[in-house]
Amino acid sequence: MRAFVVAVFAFLYLPIALVVLFSFNAGHHASEFTGFSAQWYGKALSNPFLVEALKNSLFIATTSAVLAAFCGTAAALGLQRVGARTRAAFDALLGAAIVVPGVVIGISTLVALVQLFAVVNPFLASLWPTGQPPRLALGYGSIIAAHGLFSMALVTMIVGTRLASLDRNLVEASSDLYATPLTTFRSIVLPQIMPAVIAGFLLAFTFSFDDFIIAFFVAGAQTTLPIYVFASIRRGVTPEINAIATIVLAASVLLVLLAQWQLGRRKPSP
């Protein structure tokens, strides 16, 4: 059995290792490794389209993860204070936001937003006194909102799990000692759930940064890094893509490790 497990780990990591190895290939061809070189990284990072896509992805991932961390944490706190029925309804919707395949989230958001814009844009134009009226369109906003949906549900679940295991005695002790609810929250609850919030934020960032399929539908004229990479892959496999893939993989691994470390922290240091 041990041999089998070792083989599975090799199966999981060898392909990734190969991509990383060939990103340092001096030669052009994927079949032979002709020596170490970082030239493909230089090429990738001097490609303006790629840098633009990378910046877009960073902006979208940061914004959607920040929004998700705030709204998700607030929701997890709020769900502690409501009845079983409201809670069940929320849990069902949050579960759906996580489980519904990205392709369905993508197209349904696309359909709804296009219909909404078709109503709102003429209305905005009629209100606008002079000059060019603002026009709502697919782009940053729609990607952030669609990514944030999944991320917020994820944060709510992670923080909710942490809240469920929170030491109630501390909260009661705090209010017995005449702390206001806000003080209790700031000095007792928040420090205890903070690792979960940070972990949720990091995973939300990773999700948004890596997502292709949702952004593919709702990006409009914008390009994210996965969309750019997908388009390049379809044109052909090059060491330049390996270099980008390596950067993205390294970033994801780092973020996930950070998230796990945060979740593993049982008690925050005072």
Add this chain to the structure above:
Amino acid sequence: MRGSLFRKNLVTALLLAPAAAWLVVFLVLPFVAIAIFSVGERAPEGGYQAALTLAQYANLPARATAFWNTMVLAPVGALGCLLVAYPVAYYLALRAPQRWRLILLALIVIPFWTSLLMRTYAWMYILGGRGIPALLAYVGIEDLRLINTPGAVLLGIVYGYLPLMILPIYVSLERLDRRLLEASADLGATPLSTFLGVTLRLSLPGVMTGFSLVMILLLGEYLIPTLLGGGKVFFIGNALVDLFLQSRNWPFGSAIAITLVLVSVVVLIVANRISTRLSGARRVDLI
């Protein structure tokens, strides 16, 4: 006292409002929108025309190949994942040395959270003309095509979704009461019958959770069949991309999407039934 109750409710409402608004505007309303579109008609220039017809659903057989491929490769892929995942989860939960367990578990979680696009790209690279086929050409096996075959798609599926299958099975095995295993052995059961009667049976909820999650995500898969199937192995996801972004037949695409969601719901309900019948429901941690 009244005032403080009111304030308490207000705080609760304020805490829940952003999430509720998000869920309604970007989950519920879009779903209602595609439900409405799916009973509509296609406008001559390719948009939507209001109608109340089941014509789009009646037209589903037009994409029978995509449905067929998905409905065959999704369960087969999920089964492949399961066969590889179970021994790994078993080893991690019951056999691995304590100090290795967390590290090994992290090594399973990391691929789950890294870009599926990049990980699928790795296999394009390996299976493509300059990968394994080029190596095999050295030893005299020529003209072997690996990429753009159903086998390549299946391999990509197992590779991509293996971590998602391992985690829930690991959780259910890890929470297993070890005294049951000892009791079974003390009562004279062979290791095999202990495994079948106790371990496997009690881990079935995890198996069902993993299987249904992988199945549902596979039903909407697009990247793997596109990159490793090369347009030869069409999934429902490919049909949806085509209908929404290329041929712009949104009502028909909406009908396919609604069907996809309904199939997912059926998969979830069946899996839930099976696992609650066999033992209590269990939570799954994705991290």
